[in-house]
Amino acid sequence: MELGFRLERESFQPLYVQIKEHLHRLIEKRLLLPGVKLPPSRDLAQQLQVTRSTINSAYSALLSEGLVVSEVGRGTxxxxKVAAPASGAEAGQGPEPDLPGVVDWDQQFSRRGLLPEPSFWPGVEPFLLRPQTISFIGGVPDSALFPIDLFRKVLNAALKKxxxxxxQYGNVSGYPPLKRYLSTYLLGLGIEAPERSILIVNGxxxxxxxxxxxLLDPGDAVVVENPSYPGALDVFRSNRAELLPVPxxxxxxxxxxxxxxxxxxRPKLIYTIPTFxxxxxxxxxxxxxxxxLALAARHQVPIVEDDYDGELRYEGPRLLSLKGLDPADLVIYTGTFSKILFPGLRLGWIxxxxxxMERLRAAKQISDLQTSPVLQAALYHFCQxxxxxxxxxxxxxxxxGRRDLLLESLQKHMPAGVSWTRPVxxxxxxxxxxxxxxxxxxLPRAAEEGVVFLPGPVFFAAGGGERELRLSFSAVPAGRIEEGVRRLARVVRRMIADQKNKPPRPRLRERAPVL
Amino acid sequence: MELGFRLERESFQPLYVQIKEHLHRLIEKRLLLPGVKLPPSRDLAQQLQVTRSTINSAYSALLSEGLVVSEVGRGTxxxxKVAAPASGAEAGQGPEPDLPGVVDWDQQFSRRGLLPEPSFWPGVEPFLLRPQTISFIGGVPDSALFPIDLFRKVLNAALKKxxxxxxQYGNVSGYPPLKRYLSTYLLGLGIEAPERSILIVNGxxxxxxxxxxxLLDPGDAVVVENPSYPGALDVFRSNRAELLPVPxxxxxxxxxxxxxxxxxxRPKLIYTIPTFxxxxxxxxxxxxxxxxLALAARHQVPIVEDDYDGELRYEGPRLLSLKGLDPADLVIYTGTFSKILFPGLRLGWIxxxxxxMERLRAAKQISDLQTSPVLQAALYHFCQxxxxxxxxxxxxxxxxGRRDLLLESLQKHMPAGVSWTRPVxxxxxxxxxxxxxxxxxxLPRAAEEGVVFLPGPVFFAAGGGERELRLSFSAVPAGRIEEGVRRLARVVRRMIADQKNKPPRPRLRERAPVL
Known part of the structure; x- marks a missing residue:
């Protein structure tokens, strides 16, 4: 461990003080965290070209301040303990007087930006920390169902083999066996994608x-469903696209x-999530x-089909993906392993x-050269x-089962006037x-009652959605679903009752229904 | 396995022929690859709602064409065998007549582009496939030295734990323990980076x-060293920056x-690789x-310090990184585990x-949400x-040792007039x-002799570099280095001799030296 010492041997300040002050400052600034072992005095003495007793004096001073503890036979x-501010007389702290100052970062950032107006996000984090809170927030798989051990084994085998x-560096477009596997997997969705037309991406x-x-230049228009996935809306917004919401x-x-x-x-793209x-x-x-497809073909507008969970069908006949029905080859299809397996792999495909695809491969190369082959290989063996x-x-x-429970619970507990979708x-x-x-x-009232969700405005590109809310059921344990709905229904009923006791307010012209 | 069948039950074509033709086409288009097992006839019959003998007839027809083989007790x-083009009378092939056609993709792409004029890259791939070729091309670590088994073990432990x-989904800025480790690691380079100021990226x-x-808008100027790392030049070019090369x-x-x-x-950035x-x-x-640093501070231009291998020092005193010497806080520092450990992890940091950092975190979120926590955790334990x-x-x-061998071999074999740098x-x-x-x-002559390298023009942003070439020694086995230089020197001597026999050609005004 080297700790960035810069000793001034000509200084009036003794070396041991300089060493102590430097360590003090690192501890104070949490650059050395509680539990970190300091270098043995012999090593540090050699590294800094000082005597061992100089180091010992510095460590003793820290010890007496309580900033370090010494364990016999183990080290320092x-x-x-939280460190008080160091005396700060040390060189290298803050701008030096002969340097005319710092960069005005606000003037430096790209105007085309990559920081969109941040998507609306409710501040429910504190409630998520309460163990009694039932969260319908995350549209994520339940990690309690993860086949971790099976995955660990294929990962082992892949690294051994x-x-x-x-x-080492790999292939820009992905681990070839995984692409070949996907090629067959996609046939099941009606998509004929030879290996070369597949690009592996980080989700x-x-x-x-x-x-x-x-595809986009600033000002280009993109059709999006209203509501839609906020992560996609952020991508389009951050590329300065104009969003054209379709109900x-x-x-x-x-x-x-x-x-x-x-x-x-004439929009540049139609972004759609046609399935679930x-x-x-x-x-x-x-x-x-x-x-x-016929509309898009007639107007020659490409479609981006986001099929993030199209394989999670619970009932009814399977529909072919847009890409599988696309004779004009105008659909660009994205898929991911995040919902059907593990989000933490960060693996998806286009x-x-x-x-x-030619442009996308070049863009991928510029963005991050390639996706790590390690997890791709493990995933391939897992699939294989x-x-x-x-x-x-x-x-x-x-x-x-969880969806059924949620639907039954809504039916059972929600008061009249509340409606919901029935996803297949x-x-x-x-x-x-x-x-x-x-x-x-x-939301805040429900959170107090111990249940949270995402309110509609999170998903609406052009405002609105105040009457909607999303309930995700995949990550809620089956045994908690009805209780969550019961709590939510209680608050809804209370709010309805409160409304009835209020004087009627003038009605605004209502938005077109979106559900 | 579902194979995207779309049977037309009203068609004059028998169902078994439709099934056979579909499979034929999938094999021909390499959507079903050699070795892939076809579904058992019972399963496929059920899936397609046809009789089992229909499937058997289709499989028999494929068998007689040699496109499939049947193994008793194992399946089909x-x-x-390479398939001849199918008769192609099938529905869904090619644009349908009532759809007015395809997208003109050339008109669709972003004008600000992400496909730069492709960097110059020599076509040496065929030579790399010859086992006798000695390659000084890859500036990469030697995979023969990879501690694979140790890494596999920490990865195992991390997944178990x-x-x-x-x-599951993780933290946008990285796996916190790895960031804390980096915080201490960076102290050794004089960089005081608390956990919150570190962003983990994909290399x-x-x-x-x-x-x-x-940071960049189209037309912004970026100072780059001439020569420099082509991957960085591509990033700046693809963001439509103007490159200002500094010798x-x-x-x-x-x-x-x-x-x-x-x-x-007034450039937006100075991009530099100050160490090695x-x-x-x-x-x-x-x-x-x-x-x-003083120049950059005086003109208030941020510096991007690319320290891709700064820890691989072989001799002489260690210098602090620019970031470690930066009192005006104008340096943005990037590092990577690709050279000191494994490129295949795709893990680096800023x-x-x-x-x-605030903008970068937002950009990271938009780009790919986060880097996979799995490999970060393994790496953390490896470091810890x-x-x-x-x-x-x-x-x-x-x-x-390899550098020393390369320097000695150059000294021993290269003719007068050839010079080279002596990296520490x-x-x-x-x-x-x-x-x-x-x-x-x-290059082509050397490749014929069994030695390859990267020619200078690959690295020069504004043309030039014709007299330079890069020799990477890290991935060349020690026993092959002298032989590689011997081959190269032989070709150089031959070219010098050829020149002497030629009539002198008018000399162009020479570029400023770059080495």
Whole structure:
């Protein structure tokens, strides 16, 4: 351990004091954390070219301040005591007088920016820390169901078998066996994607970001469903795109509204989540898929199909993906292992027309050269052994049960006037409150009662969604679902009662329904 | 396995022919690869709602074409035979007539682009496949020295201990224990970086890309060393920055030339590799570091310090990093585990002033949410056990030996007029050929002799470098280094002799020396 000492041998300050003050400052600034072992005095003396007794004097001074503790035979360790500010007479602290000062960072940042107006996010973190809180927030898989040990074993085998290659630089477009596996996997969705047309990315998020970088200029318009996935909205906003929201109907995005937009404007992209849409849980019908493809083809607008959990179907016939139905080759398809397996792998993929893939590979190379081959290889072996198929069967059954519980509980406990979607797959559904209730008002009260969710405005690109809220059921233990709904219903009923006791307020013109 | 069948039950074509033709096409298009097992006929019959004998007829037809082989008791497998084009009468192939056609992708791409003019790259791949070729190309660590088994063990332990958390979504700025470790590690380079000022990224490349996205607008100027790392040049070019090349002197980038530029122009950034510079191997002197910092401070231009291998020092006193000497807090520092450990982890970090880090965290979130926590946790345990320190000692000794061998071999075999740098650390050095020899002419001849390298023009932002070439020694086995230089020297001598027999050609005005 080297600790950045800069001793001034000509200084009036004794060396041991300089050493002590430096260590004091590192501890104070939490650069040396409690429990860290300081170097043995012999080593530090040699490193700094001072006598060992100089080091011992410095350590003694720290000891007497309580900043370190000495354990016989083990060494000297940083204690848990908070350090008072050091005397600070040391060189190298703060700007030197002959340097005219610091950079004005506000003037330095890119105007095209990468920091969008931050998406609205409710401050529910404190409530999440309470063990009694039931959270319907995360549209994530339940980590209690993770097949960790099976994955650990394939990871082991992969490193044993080809660790040298996996830990070296790899292929920009992904680990070839994984791409070949995906090629067959995608056939099941009707997608014919040869290995070369697949790019492995760090989750769908990177897929969307690379697409935006390759396709969008500032001011370009992007059609998005209203509501939609905030991570995608952030990508488009941060690329300074104009968002054109299209409302959701009962069978998916409104083709009528889209048709009207396409008659007036020429968007660069249509971004859609046709299957188990986030946040509504709605699935675009087979007919709707054909209509959407025909509209996009007529107006020559590419579609980005975000199929983040399309394989988590709980009932009804399977629909082909848009990409699988796409004769005009205008669909760019993104998928991910984050929902069907582990978010922590950060592994997803894109499939699209070759001219797009060529640009995407170049963009991937510039962005981060390539995705780590280590986890890709483990994942490949996991899939190859049939473990992904098995795991998906398991979680499908589990999540279907949770969805059913949630639907039953809503039916049982929610007062009249509250409605909700009935998703046939995925991780979430959307609840609609009766007018004039507001999910932003509801949230803090619900949190106090021990239940949290994401309010609608998180998902609405162009404002609105105040009456909506998203309930994700995938990560809530089955035994907690009904209790969560019971708590939520209690608050809703209370708010309705409060409203009735209020004088009526003038009604604003109502938005078109979005569910 | 589902294979995207779309049977037309009303068609004049028998169902078994439709099934056979579909499978034929998948095999032909390499969507079903040799060795893949077809579904058992019972399963496929059930899935497609046809009789089992229909499937058997389809499989028999494929068998008679040699496209599949049947193994008794095991099933039916795709053979290695190349399929002739299928008759193609199938639905869903090619654009449908009622859809007016495809997207004109060339018109769709972003004009600000992410595909730069591709960096110059020599076509040496075929030579790399020959086992006798000695390659000085890759500025990469030697995978023969990778401590794979030790890493595998810590990875195992990490997944056993906290697999649930590691495989779930994690922290946007990185795995906290790894950031705390880095905080102490960086003290050794004189950098005081508390945990909150560190962002974990997917290797330096992502660090540079995020920085460019956060700081640069099209047309902004960026000072770069000439020559420099092509991956960084690509990042700046792809963000449509103007590159301002500064020549390298014997003790690092020319402060004089930089000073002249800063009097005329106001660049957004100075990008530098002060320690074991890539590709020259030159290290900026202590005095040079102070001068560079003073210049940057006077003109209020931030510095990006790329310290990709600063810990691989083989001799001489250690210099503090620019960031460690930076009182004005204008240096943004990027580091990576790619050279000191494994490139395949894709793990690096950035440290910088808080306003920059705030933007970078937002940019990281938009780009890919976060870097996978799995490998970060393994790496943390690897470091914590002292294994990184140990490994670095090992490779330092090994690479120092290879550098010494390379220098001795050059001395012994190269003809007069050839010069080279003498790096005190890092992975590479740069050779300069006597006028009028050209490294682009040299490369194909050397490759024929069984030795390859990267020619200078790969690294020069503004043209030039024809007389330079980079030799990387880190990944060349010690026993092959002298033979590689012997081969190279043989070709150089032959080219010099050829020149002497040629009539003198008019000399162009020579570029300023860059080494």
């Amino acid at each position: 360790f940083v204690s848990g 080809e660790g040298k290659a996996l830990l 769908s998020q990177q897929g969307l970001d690379l697409l935006a970088r390759v 959701m109907g009962e069978d998916g995005l409104s083709r009528e509204a889209l048709g009207r937009i396409l008659q007036r404007q 849409h986030n946040p509504t849980g709605i699935t675009l019908s087979a007919e709707g898929r054909r209509e959407l 499939v699209g027309p070759e001219p797009v 052994k049939g473990l992904l198929t098995k795991h998906m069967e398991h979680i499908r059954k589990e999540y279907r 797959g995925g991780l979430s559904l959307m609840v609609r409150l009766p007018d004039p209730l507001n999910s932003l008002d509801l | 497998f795709v053979s290695g 906290e697999g649930k958390a590691l495989l 330096s490349q992502q660090g540079l890309d995020l920085l460019a996205r956060v 390298m002197g014997e003790d690092g980038l020319s402060r004089e030339a930089l000073g002249r530029i800063l009097q005329r122009q 510079h890539n590709p020259t191997g030159i290290t900026l002197s202590a005095e040079g570091r102070r001068e560079l 440290v910088g002033p808080e306003p920059v 056990k002292g294994l990184l320190t140990k490994h670095m000692e090992h490779i330092r000794k090994e690479y120092r 650390g890092g992975l590479s050095l740069m050779v300069r050929l006597p006028d009028p020899l050209n490294s682009l002419d040299l």
